[in-house]
Amino acid sequence: MLTGPWDGVFLHRDFVTVPDPVWNDAVWGRGAGAPRSVPFDAVVAALSTVLPSGLVARGLMVAPLLLAGCGAAVLVRRHGAVASSTAAALAVLNPYVAERLLLGQAPTLLGYAVIPWVVLAARAGGPLRRRLMLVLAAAVPAALTPVGSLMAGGTALLAARGWRERLLLPLPVLALSTPWILAGLRDPGAGAVGAGADAFAVRSDGIGGTVGAVLTLGGVWAPGAWLESRSGTWVVLVEVLLVLAALLTWWFGRGRHRGIALAGTAYLVGVGTVLALAGPLLPLWRMLQSVPGVALLRDTHRLLAWPALAVAVLVAAGVSRLVRNTSPKRSVAAGAAVLTVATAVLTVPDLPGRMAREAAPVALPAEWDTVVDLVNQDAEPGERSLLLPWQPFRTTAWAGPTTFLDPLPRALETETLHARNLQVRRDGQTFHVGGEDPPYASQLAQEQIDTAVLRGLGVRWVLAWRGSPGVIPELTVPGPDETLLALDPVHLGPDWVVWDLDDLLDSASGQPRPGAGASR
Structure with missing residues (x-):
């Protein structure tokens, strides 16, 4: 619920804002993809340190x-x-x-x-x-x-x-x-x-x-x-x-x-x-x-x-x-x-x-702060977060019918891996406007993702939007007797799922810790 004059965020197609924008690699143009928001995101983050972010928006x-x-x-x-x-x-x-x-x-x-x-x-x-x-x-x-x-x-x-x-x-x-x-x-x-x-x-x-x-x-x-x-x-x-x-x-x-x-x-x-x-x-x-x-x-x-x-x-x-x-x-x-x-x-x-x-401001669910703090409070330099489902736009019931770019890259202090390629349908044709997704993107759009692949990419955190179009994959690791273990998330809420691969994988053996998953 919006109670104050500067409450809420904007989630309207390309125009997305967050309550507390951070200074991450994307702000400086060091992330993947074309630097379309440089230096815009940096200016917004700077202004939001002295003014309410809602007022800046x-x-x-x-x-x-x-x-x-x-x-x-x-x-x-x-x-x-x-x-x-x-x-x-x-x-x-x-x-x-x-x-x-x-x-x-x-x-x-x-x-x-x-x-x-x-x-x-x-x-x-x-x-x-x-x-x-x-x-x-x-x-x-x-x-x-x-x-x-x-x-x-x-x-x-x-x-x-x-x-x-x-x-x-x-x-x-x-x-x-x-x-x-x-x-x-x-x-x-x-x-x-x-x-x-x-x-x-x-x-x-x-x-x-x-x-x-x-x-x-x-x-x-x-x-x-x-x-x-x-x-x-x-x-x-x-x-x-x-x-x-x-x-x-x-x-x-x-x-x-x-x-x-x-x-x-x-x-x-x-x-x-x-x-x-x-x-x-x-x-x-x-x-x-x-x-x-x-x-x-x-x-x-x-x-x-x-x-x-x-x-x-x-x-x-x-x-x-x-x-x-x-x-x-x-x-x-x-x-x-x-x-x-x-x-x-x-x-x-x-x-x-x-x-x-x-384009009216909307109230973020209380769960937003839980998810963002879960990552930011324990993030280490060089760690990455993966945003799923693997597509650039989101749609949720609480934000209204309009699609919007994923706002999490502006709120997470880690570097984020997220989809950037677009599919534009017009006049009965679908145009694939690519060139910005990483070469391993196809592995991130599967129904099952091997956590060994994610660890090789430097990913620690995996965050998935629930209720938004797209498939939320299952994260798996090899178990005994060639079985696969499905990893349990560290957070499972009505709107987001979060996995912490450091918490779920033993850093020495690469095997799941006891109680981390269930055999399939």
């Missing part, structure tokens, strides 16, 4: 929206209050942001949120040294994730004026990216498989097909992140009208205002690139996935960040110009502000309800 959900809205408002402030309010509303309330939130990727939206701030920094007055420092400051939130760093660096490159600035302005972002770049060099090919291009390509999320979805800032690959409202005509029509208004503003203002020209180009190039990578360029994109670093952008829906902000800025500029040409200005301005904010809401009318149902 809620801040991560809200911060991208505040940064994006405020940044868009400041970016168009020269056009007046109506433009600022319009830009802020459309930057926060649009299908792109909605689908990323429903996918559980609020932290990666930090890359989207800093785009206007990086533009402001790159276009600020003063010497180049000052602008370099401003870009550095603006890109800090985005640099918490690799994708965010790429968005900030790409924005600095696009907003720069002249070749000298294009070479220098992205350098502060490159410096901030050092943690995940160095971690990625340990295994540059992790997750770099061609199937990722097919699995994570944009697709139709409503009535407009793939082209219509992308033009109106939607089209995420995961059906679970689609808004039901986008299957209705009027919601898509509202978004089409906004996009048309943005393009008209660009067409008539591109020759008079460099910012409007840049925003229009961002929309057209961004949308065109995403559609090309999902269509005629898909075979090439599939081959390029094997190039280290390219797989970071395999989810091409992320590239709609620039078009989404471009629409917000262009519509804001267009509304502002319309207000200036009418009279009386004050009443028209107020009406225009209310109308555009309402229009923004109408593009994602079911988002608040979906987020309230699916």
Whole structure:
């Protein structure tokens, strides 16, 4: 039960938090797989030492929206209050942001949120040294994730004026990216498989097909992140009208205002690139996935960040110009502000309800503390924990119907071995997006696992989720007369099973201690 304002954790697809995040190898990018959460997990662990972890988690959900809205408002402030309010509303309330939130990727939206701030920094007055420092400051939130760093660096490159600035302005972002770049060099090919291009390509999320979805800032690959409202005509029509208004503003203002020209180009190039990578360029994109670093952008829906902000800025500029040409200005301005904010809401009318149902904080069972303390209080350097069943996502009755990444790697002080390869089913096909599971993964997905194999891998603790999809295997050791002994767990609760191989195996003989198992 949640009793306090900061109680509970978030277990929503990719967005998972724990009460007490720890500083383990994964935080520093020394674990297996691509370092997608470097240095994000380290920052969360650091903040959680001085603030309630629940407050940190809620801040991560809200911060991208505040940064994006405020940044868009400041970016168009020269056009007046109506433009600022319009830009802020459309930057926060649009299908792109909605689908990323429903996918559980609020932290990666930090890359989207800093785009206007990086533009402001790159276009600020003063010497180049000052602008370099401003870009550095603006890109800090985005640099918490690799994708965010790429968005900030790409924005600095696009907003720069002249070749000298294009070479220098992205350098502060490159410096901030050092943690995940160095971690990625340990295994540059992790997750770099061609199937990722097919699995994570944009697709139709409503009535407009793939082209219509992308033009109106939607089209995420995961059906679970689609808004039901986008299957209705009027919601898509509202978004089409906004996009048309943005393009008209660009067409008539591109020759008079460099910012409007840049925003229009961002929309057209961004949308065109995403559609090309999902269509005629898909075979090439599939081959390029094997190039280290390219797989970071395999989810091409992320590239709609620039078009989404471009629409917000262009519509804001267009509304502002319309207000200036009418009279009386004050009443028209107020009406225009209310109308555009309402229009923004109408593009994602079911988002608040979906987020309230699916992304609300949940209370962990009391057993969580027992399981985590059992491992952490007796963990020794170099020991490993194995998480089962061998699959990356969990589903439990107490957390609701939404699947979520296993949160235990963020709570255990030992290095954790857990599944990372994905199976994505779409359009009647199943794409195996591998390349991150260890070569011995097949041995960990059996109904029986020989503890000698686990000991050879340095595993001491085995933790299995009960009630979550997948088979919990039986751990066995050779017994007398070629029999197999099934090891008893040190903890058997309603939600988890834990085995301690040090407790169950005699370190000298490798045989089970008396009472450790039952003959089969």
